[in-house]
Amino acid sequence: MTFPKYPEYKDPGVEWLGAVPAHWKVRKIAHGFSRIGSGTTPPSNEQKWYEGGSIPWVTTSELRESLILETKKSITDEALSEFTSLQVHPPGSLAIAMYGATIGRLGVFGVSATTNQACCVLSEGKTISSRFAFYWLLAFKNIIISLYATGGGQPNINQEIIASLRLPAPSLADQAHISTFLDHETARIDALVEEQQRLIDLLKEKRQAVISHAVTKGLDPDVPMKDSGVEWLGEVPAHWMVGPLRWYATIQGGVAKGKSYDVGTLTIDLPYLRVANVQDGYVDLSSVNTVTVAVSEVDRYRLQSGDVLMNEGGDNDKLGRGAVWEGEIADCLHQNHVFAIRPNDHLLPHWLSMFTGSSSARAYFYLYSKQSTNLASVSSSNVMSCPLPLPPREEQRQILEFLGRETARIDNLMAEGEKVISFLIERRSALISSAVTGKIDVRGWQPPVGSSVANEARQTEVV
Known part of the structure; x- marks a missing residue:
């Protein structure tokens, strides 16, 4: 799949971004959203803040580059009234983890929710949609962390850093189209990765089964068997x-x-x-x-x-x-x-x-x-x-030679599968980066007829 470039490019004034389409506007994230906020953690030793609560409360562990529809904990209306830093963010809001091991993780709210203090939330997009910002931040997460994070063993960024990031973007309509394209393509690639992973898992099971059968039953299917006397071992060759x-x-x-x-x-x-x-x-x-x-x-x-x-x-x-x-x-x-x-x-x-x-x-x-x-x-x-089931030494050698050949063959197949997964992951990252920086022009792309993305695209509202 190849895509054309835009007819003209410009320097966005951000060294690590490279050239972007000439008609794209470069804005600080702070200017693209009506609200940028965070949250807090009500004391966990007081159950009145949580017990019976119905307001979803998002933590950074729930940011997994996906849609958030439910949370492990919810807070009460009383907690929302007591802690002024708790804000309810609408569906479509984009959360970014600011601290520690989860720094840079992203999640899009599928429901109205609050967060703890480790999340920065972008809501109510004005000139930047949360879907487009999601893919843009995903593409440049590592660069942003390496350039702007502070702290040693526990790096962190803050709301001010996120708000000050300069993000080049086209019109909201084009942002929606690019986001729909990436929804479709990343879902397609993710499905291919899952398929490869399933094949690898099946090969692992096959490898385990080959080893287990050989070291407990041997290679001769016609050899007389005997009860091993061990329930979980079952029968073994009679001469073992x-x-x-x-x-x-x-x-x-x-x-x-x-x-x-x-x-x-x-x-x-x-x-x-x-x-x-x-x-x-x-x-x-x-x-x-x-x-x-x-x-x-x-x-x-x-x-x-x-x-x-x-x-x-x-x-x-x-x-x-x-x-x-x-x-x-x-x-x-x-x-x-x-x-x-x-x-x-x-x-x-x-x-x-x-x-x-x-x-x-x-x-x-x-x-x-x-x-x-x-x-x-x-x-x-x-x-x-x-x-331990134990055949004579010469038979041990024969079985080990067989297992050496079989496990090597299976290992090679698994290695090929891992290579395919690595290629697909690299392809996914490159596609996201190219689309959100305008290195490719996907405005002429249309989702395949009948695809879920095509149906969703007809109903999508820009957020």
């Missing part, structure tokens, strides 16, 4: 062994960071692996820290090639994930929240790593984990009690 992991491996804990030593103790600084280094099936060595340990303790914590690293805890989906250490770094230790499992001659390290990634093993670790809010941990004794 099934026993607790401690039959086939030992486990060691790691070094605690920050441990103090007596004066005179000989110490050394060595690299060590943290929870963040142990990913699902591989070790991430992009950032490896060092730790101070006593020289006498080095042998106890030193990793050996072939050790299987397993995280003690984390998010439920990361619980028990394992990776094989191939000795990439000499004299490397491991943190006390990372188990090092050392297989004996009966067990290939990669077999254990593959098994820990199976749905059967994940179910076991979840069942025997200690749960807290969004986190889980598993003890070393429970890890070593995990029932």
